[in-house]
Amino acid sequence: MKSSSNRFRSVCPLDCPDTCSLSVEVQDHRVISVTGNSEHPITKGVICHKVRKFPTRVHHPERILYPLKRTGKKGDFAFQRISWEEAYEEIITKFQEIIQIHGAEAILPYSFYGNMGILNSEGMDRRFFHRLGASHLERAICNSAGKQGVQYTMGMSAGIDPEDSIHAKLFIIWGSNLISTNMHQAVYINEAKKRGAKVIVIDVHRNRTARLADQFIQLRPGTDTALALGLIHILIHENYINQDFINKYTHGYPELEKAAQPYTPEYVSAITGVSKEDIIQLARMYGKISPSLIRVGNGLQHHDNGGMMIRTIFCLPALTGQWGQKGGGALKENSGFFDFNRDLIQRPDLHPNPKARSINMNQLGDALLFSQPPVYALFVYNSNPAQVAPDQTAVRKGLMREDLFTIVHDLFLTDTCRYADLVLPATSHFENLDLYRSYWHLYLQLHEPVIQPIGECKSNFTLFKELAHRMGFTEEAFQVTEAEMIQEILEGSDSPYLKEITYDKLKEQGFIKLAVPKELTFPATIPTPSGKIEFYSEQMRQVALPPVPTYIPIQDDPNYPLIFVSGPNHQYLNSTFANIPSLQHLEGKPILHIHPEDAQERLIQTGDKIEVYNKRGYCKLYANVTTDVLPKTVVSQGLWWDDQEKHLESVNHLTSQKLADMGGGATFFSTNVEVRVDTRANR
Ligand SMILES: Nc1nc2c(c(=O)[nH]1)N[C@H]1C(S)=C(S)[C@@H](COP(=O)(O)OP(=O)(O)OC[C@H]3O[C@@H](n4cnc5c(=O)[nH]c(N)nc54)[C@H](O)[C@@H]3O)O[C@H]1N2
Ligand SMILES: Nc1nc2c(c(=O)[nH]1)N[C@H]1C(S)=C(S)[C@@H](COP(=O)(O)OP(=O)(O)OC[C@H]3O[C@@H](n4cnc5c(=O)[nH]c(N)nc54)[C@H](O)[C@@H]3O)O[C@H]1N2
Ligand code: SF4
Ligand SMILES: [Mo]
Numbered sequence: 001m002k003s004s005s006n007r008f009r010s011v012c013p014l015d016c017p018d019t020c021s022l023s024v025e026v027q028d029h030r031v032i033s034v035t036g037n038s039e040h041p042i043t044k045g046v047i048c049h050k051v052r053k054f055p056t057r058v059h060h061p062e063r064i065l066y067p068l069k070r071t072g073k074k075g076d077f078a079f080q081r082i083s084w085e086e087a088y089e090e091i092i093t094k095f096q097e098i099i100q101i102h103g104a105e106a107i108l109p110y111s112f113y114g115n116m117g118i119l120n121s122e123g124m125d126r127r128f129f130h131r132l133g134a135s136h137l138e139r140a141i142c143n144s145a146g147k148q149g150v151q152y153t154m155g156m157s158a159g160i161d162p163e164d165s166i167h168a169k170l171f172i173i174w175g176s177n178l179i180s181t182n183m184h185q186a187v188y189i190n191e192a193k194k195r196g197a198k199v200i201v202i203d204v205h206r207n208r209t210a211r212l213a214d215q216f217i218q219l220r221p222g223t224d225t226a227l228a229l230g231l232i233h234i235l236i237h238e239n240y241i242n243q244d245f246i247n248k249y250t251h252g253y254p255e256l257e258k259a260a261q262p263y264t265p266e267y268v269s270a271i272t273g274v275s276k277e278d279i280i281q282l283a284r285m286y287g288k289i290s291p292s293l294i295r296v297g298n299g300l301q302h303h304d305n306g307g308m309m310i311r312t313i314f315c316l317p318a319l320t321g322q323w324g325q326k327g328g329g330a331l332k333e334n335s336g337f338f339d340f341n342r343d344l345i346q347r348p349d350l351h352p353n354p355k356a357r358s359i360n361m362n363q364l365g366d367a368l369l370f371s372q373p374p375v376y377a378l379f380v381y382n383s384n385p386a387q388v389a390p391d392q393t394a395v396r397k398g399l400m401r402e403d404l405f406t407i408v409h410d411l412f413l414t415d416t417c418r419y420a421d422l423v424l425p426a427t428s429h430f431e432n433l434d435l436y437r438s439y440w441h442l443y444l445q446l447h448e449p450v451i452q453p454i455g456e457c458k459s460n461f462t463l464f465k466e467l468a469h470r471m472g473f474t475e476e477a478f479q480v481t482e483a484e485m486i487q488e489i490l491e492g493s494d495s496p497y498l499k500e501i502t503y504d505k506l507k508e509q510g511f512i513k514l515a516v517p518k519e520l521t522f523p524a525t526i527p528t529p530s531g532k533i534e535f536y537s538e539q540m541r542q543v544a545l546p547p548v549p550t551y552i553p554i555q556d557d558p559n560y561p562l563i564f565v566s567g568p569n570h571q572y573l574n575s576t577f578a579n580i581p582s583l584q585h586l587e588g589k590p591i592l593h594i595h596p597e598d599a600q601e602r603l604i605q606t607g608d609k610i611e612v613y614n615k616r617g618y619c620k621l622y623a624n625v626t627t628d629v630l631p632k633t634v635v636s637q638g639l640w641w642d643d644q645e646k647h648l649e650s651v652n653h654l655t656s657q658k659l660a661d662m663g664g665g666a667t668f669f670s671t672n673v674e675v676r677v678d679t680r681a682n683r
Contacts, residue, residue: 176297240287252536368398
């Protein structure tokens with residue numbers, strides 16, 4: 001790379017729906033500035049603050065630059081430098097020993113989307129673990145409950161093209177903090193507002209996004225199915241429904257009508273805490289204004305009843321006939337449109353054991369402590385389970401096992417590295433070739449490296465390819481280069497949306513929009529078993545789920561009467577960036593928002609260091625007494641790294657490994673806790 005200043009096109013690799021196109025300035029092999037690409041139709045030159053700080057992350061003095069081997073006890077963070085050859089040797093010897101004694105299922109990969117690049121998050125890595133014969137990992141920590149709920153209802157996990165959302169006249173932002181988590185959706189909403197659109201925010205927390213709202217509707221956690229059924233009840237009773245649309249495109253209307261019958265405004269108000277008047281007004285507004293768009297967030301599905309909540313909300317646009325009107329319908333995610341041939345990318349056919357077990361990543365704690373046969377090796381990459389996985393007390397106890405061999409591949413010494421036998425240095429995405437899709441907009445993007453790998457860092461792709469060679473895997477799947485894998489992916493898909501996209505075109509243009517013609521979107525195509533939007537789902541009945549929308553309350557616990565909602569914050573991306581001082585500074589301290597009634601009862605004041613606890617464990621936070629939350633709901637934002645000096649540890653000590661109603665989803669937000677002033681506080 002030339003040493004003069006140069007600008008390159010790049011992509012944001014983070015697990016964020018916006019998947020921005022970036023413009024990166026490089027000087028002397030260093031990334032010196034990152035801004036939004038003004039040519040990208042969605043990014044339009046604007047990105048979030050945290051990613052403008054990416055140069056600090058890439059060239060951070062604490063980046064891991066070479067392989068490390070544990071020298072002290074687990075948990076001590078004591079390592080010594082070793083060579084890659086030694087690291088590979090250690091892994092191969094250990095894996096072969098484990099396979100020989102216990103079988104390959106005793107090895108478990110643990111990864112998520114720390115880098116969303118297809119090659120580096122579900123490419124060579126998956127091929128390697130399949131060929132190895134390892135246990136499968138069910139990657140259900142983020143969106144799986146709601147995705148399943150949408151699939152039951154609509155047949156695929158898709159909504160509308162967000163670029164059409166400026167045409168909506170009514171926006172309902174339902175359980176999404178999109179000012180922080182999906183900022184370009186907020187840009188479209190502001191544009192629509194200028195054209196006269198109304199905005200409603202439905203949330204348990206008066207979050208940053210509530211500032212966008214003409215009306216903020218605050219409800220109790222996990223009660224959204226009841227609210228949606230209440231809206232359905234009024235829409236039917238006051239005849240706001242679109243009977244033609246219902247007849248033509250939906251299945252099970254009589255059953256839905258019956259299911260909504262008991263959900264009078266009084267009854268719904270008692271469940272949700274929303275006033276009867278607000279419920280009626282919201283229903284009437286939804287009945288009258290068209291096109292309307294419901295932007296459903298990821299927060300909702302992180303409840304015991306998360307899948308059902310999202311499914312029920314997705315019944316609303318069908319009832320008033322919003323689908324097919326420009327800007328009308330609902331949008332949770334659009335990953336369904338990126339219809340790649342997964343089997344070709346990930347090669348499950350290489351797995352020697354078709355019956356190999358699958359471990360849900362939300363139950364890592366139990367998997368490490370109790371699974372039979374036991375897990376003897378854990379390989380972590382693209383994820384930081386010692387912060388993000390629920391039930392940290394169990395997770396960390398498992399990670400402390402002396403007979404567990406743990407490898408962590410990351411850019412930094414995260415809390416997970418604390419428990420590693422081997423730490424391997426990962427490149428940042430700036431150093432790699434990869435392909436990026438979005439789970440919100442419809443552009444596929446190519447990423448070409450803008451700098452050389454730093455230190456001895458290797459990409460996930462290179463790491464798993466080299467490991468495969470050393471394990472003696474000779475299949476062609478392990479011979480391909482990154483460019484060849486991209487070509488395989490593009491050429492191997494039968495999807496009509498991807499037909500026109502080639503590697504050459506991507507190299508030239510950087511990003512290309514999927515060809516999603518109108519006749520391939522709702523309501524023209526509804527790939528459910530009935531071919532219609534399913535208010536009644538036979539598929540659900542067959543797996544013992546209620547086939548029509550049904551409100552099932554989240555679990556109460558009289559000993560721990562507060563519901564603890566711990567979503568992401570503004571400046572971090574899950575636990576990524578939590579080690580960047582300027583971003584830490586902007587976030588301040590890890591806070592617990594608590595209602596004045598609850599605070600008073602417990603003699604808690606703003607600024608107090610408090611202990612939040614339940615039967616699984618505790619974490620310490622600083623109180624903020626506020627009416628931004630309802631009584632009995634407490635909210636904390638952000639996944640902070642442990643701070644041993646201040647005795648601050650993960651909020652996930654409180655969350656549980658229990659799974660949601662659908663898709664094996666996580667239930668982070670259905671967490672019962674109690675709170676007290678931390679008497680041992682060092683404030
Ligand atoms: N800045 C930033 N952006 C991010 C992330 C990040 O960490 N930081 N993370 C990324 C990832 S991986 C994801 S999954 C998304 C998540 O981002 P979002 O989709 O916005 O989801 P959350 O922030 O988890 O939750 C959204 C809202 O749901 C509310 N909520 C919780 N329970 C309920 C309920 O029962 N009913 C209702 N109506 N509301 C409820 C919460 O108070 C919160 O305001 O953001 C992505 N973008
Ligand atoms: N309490 C609570 N817990 C939650 C959530 C919540 O809202 N509340 N949100 C949940 C959700 S929605 C999600 S998606 C998960 C996210 O959980 P994770 O996917 O684990 O997210 P991060 O904490 O960002 O960790 C990603 C790690 O990958 C590393 N990384 C980045 N790029 C690369 C690379 O190219 N190679 C390798 N090897 N490593 C790389 C980063 O440095 C970082 O340490 O957390 C979940 N946990
Ligand atoms: S984190 Fe999201 S908003 Fe920020 S640059 Fe990346 S994709 Fe864009
Ligand atoms: Mo997520």
